[in-house]
Amino acid sequence: MSDTTTDEGVRELIREHYAERAVAAGQAQPCSCGCGGAATAVPQDEMARGLYAIDETTDLPAEAVLASLGCGNPTALADLRPGEVVLDLGSGGGIDVLLSARRVGPAGKAYGLDMTDEMLALARENQRKAGVGNVEFLKGEIESLPLPDASVDVIISNCVINLSTDKDRVLAEAFRVLRPGGRFAVSDILFQGDMSRVPRSLLDDVEAWSGCIAGALEERDYLTRLRKAGFVDAGVEVTNVYEGAPENSCCGAPALPDGVSLISGFVRASKPKG
Numbered sequence: 001m002s003d004t005t006t007d008e009g010v011r012e013l014i015r016e017h018y019a020e021r022a023v024a025a026g027q028a029q030p031c032s033c034g035c036g037g038a039a040t041a042v043p044q045d046e047m048a049r050g051l052y053a054i055d056e057t058t059d060l061p062a063e064a065v066l067a068s069l070g071c072g073n074p075t076a077l078a079d080l081r082p083g084e085v086v087l088d089l090g091s092g093g094g095i096d097v098l099l100s101a102r103r104v105g106p107a108g109k110a111y112g113l114d115m116t117d118e119m120l121a122l123a124r125e126n127q128r129k130a131g132v133g134n135v136e137f138l139k140g141e142i143e144s145l146p147l148p149d150a151s152v153d154v155i156i157s158n159c160v161i162n163l164s165t166d167k168d169r170v171l172a173e174a175f176r177v178l179r180p181g182g183r184f185a186v187s188d189i190l191f192q193g194d195m196s197r198v199p200r201s202l203l204d205d206v207e208a209w210s211g212c213i214a215g216a217l218e219e220r221d222y223l224t225r226l227r228k229a230g231f232v233d234a235g236v237e238v239t240n241v242y243e244g245a246p247e248n249s250c251c252g253a254p255a256l257p258d259g260v261s262l263i264s265g266f267v268r269a270s271k272p273k274g
């Protein structure tokens, strides 16, 4: 059992959590309660609803689609162009990497990065089934990217940065690997409102952390951190607002105090050109 009082312990718990989901997806079981599985996770059916258009996913292996644990569709909003290099932070089963590879074409490249061996194995198998060449899955942590400075045009990510216990480090690393003028185009879970009203018990709940809730940043805090890391033109577009989940749901959204909401947002920012 991980020691969840340390950052490494929380990361290990997250790793175990997503390893289980990778194995389930590899056996073609849908990732129900995906970004969680406890009573305090974002409902996966709410997250998955309408994220990807049918014609986007018809050419992808079923396991890649079943393994989707995101809360948005960053590739649809990121304006990817042929020839670009894309990096997906926390690529999971690889759905957004495979979609990006198609968008950047053979002259471009899509990297996926994940720390969980089982997810990497699933993603590489999905790449093989999809027959896509301009893709590479890397093992690593989003707090320490195994890529050189100024080597990436677009950073995407789908429901992962909220899981990090050192988000400033993630943003600093994203800034480092982006080329001047490069774009940060990330879907994530965010809070909106007065965080002092959110019960400490929820924010300290490690199950809720691995379920993509407890680690979520408040929208204005996210933007402030992006600017502190050096990004410009930072903004958030709300793509979903979570309501309370049905009673007895295995993975319901927690009750939040008045004046606080939990949302999926598309977070954009750029690295200055000059």
Ligand SMILES: C[S@@+](CC[C@H](N)C(=O)[O-])C[C@H]1O[C@@H](n2cnc3c(N)ncnc32)[C@H](O)[C@@H]1O
Pocket: 011, 014, 015, 018, 019, 034, 035, 067, 068, 069, 070, 071, 089, 090, 091, 092, 093, 094, 095, 096, 113, 114, 115, 116, 119, 140, 141, 142, 143, 157, 158, 159, 160, 163, 164, 212
């Ligand atoms: C909620 S899932 C999202 C997966 C994928 N982006 C998707 O949309 O299906 C989170 C993924 O991020 C990975 N992950 C979580 N924290 C990470 C970290 N600090 N460094 C690298 N990968 C991480 C997990 O292993 C898991 O595959």
